[in-house]
Amino acid sequence: MLLAPSAKDPIVLSYLALRKAVGAVALGLPFSLSIPLWILRHHIMQSSISGYYYTGMRNLFVGSLCAIGMFMLCCRGYDRKDEIAGVFSAFCALGVAFFPTAPDSGATSRQSYIGIAHYIFAILLFSTLAYFCLALFKMSATNKTMTRKKVQRNRVYTICGYVIIASISLIAILKLLLKIDLLVGNLGTVFFFETTALLAFGTAWLTKGETFLKDETPGPSRTVTTDGHVLLTA
Numbered sequence: 001m002l003l004a005p006s007a008k009d010p011i012v013l014s015y016l017a018l019r020k021a022v023g024a025v026a027l028g029l030p031f032s033l034s035i036p037l038w039i040l041r042h043h044i045m046q047s048s049i050s051g052y053y054y055t056g057m058r059n060l061f062v063g064s065l066c067a068i069g070m071f072m073l074c075c076r077g078y079d080r081k082d083e084i085a086g087v088f089s090a091f092c093a094l095g096v097a098f099f100p101t102a103p104d105s106g107a108t109s110r111q112s113y114i115g116i117a118h119y120i121f122a123i124l125l126f127s128t129l130a131y132f133c134l135a136l137f138k139m140s141a142t143n144k145t146m147t148r149k150k151v152q153r154n155r156v157y158t159i160c161g162y163v164i165i166a167s168i169s170l171i172a173i174l175k176l177l178l179k180i181d182l183l184v185g186n187l188g189t190v191f192f193f194e195t196t197a198l199l200a201f202g203t204a205w206l207t208k209g210e211t212f213l214k215d216e217t218p219g220p221s222r223t224v225t226t227d228g229h230v231l232l233t234a
Helices: 010-040 050-054 058-074 080-098 109-134 148-177 189-208
Strands: 182-184 221-224 230-233
Touching (some): 010 050, 010 058, 010 189, 050 189, 058 080, 080 109, 109 148, 148 189
Antiparallel strands (some): 221 230
């Protein structure tokens, strides 16, 4: 049975803060990596977000993924499936961080093999994040009613989940099958769709953390007694 604790419970507030942190890091990652180098290097961008591993933004890239991994490891949901998915996604996030993609040119055979592991971890990570959006985030506690805001949040989760799936699918189709490396100017195909996937991921987690579409807190109920007094109950 899935029971929801009080919204004022310190543990609940901590989990909401963790979810907001996950969402904020995911939303900010593409821009915090690309904008500084875009300004300093005469509007040159990497072909993928993972490519920033080979720039001066390496520590920010690895650190952000480690932070996401640790947040995912600490977050808990309603049942065992949430815990398993959280641990698995944390493992994949760390894999993406510590098994870097192969450089765009001059890669050794060792770097190429590590790059393959990087892409496997990335695919598994985004697939698990889509599973969070399309399944786990939509679960409700048995002692909570389906509110209007919850219905709206579920719609957001659905959209975000499908955006993640579409993004990783388009990377595979355009980059691997059609060999299309650039969309517009210096904007790489992989970078663009990695960004859309991260934006969807971040939006879903911010929504889960009740940054958006938070349920209204019910006010005290009013009861009028026979002698005309008004009783307020929580």
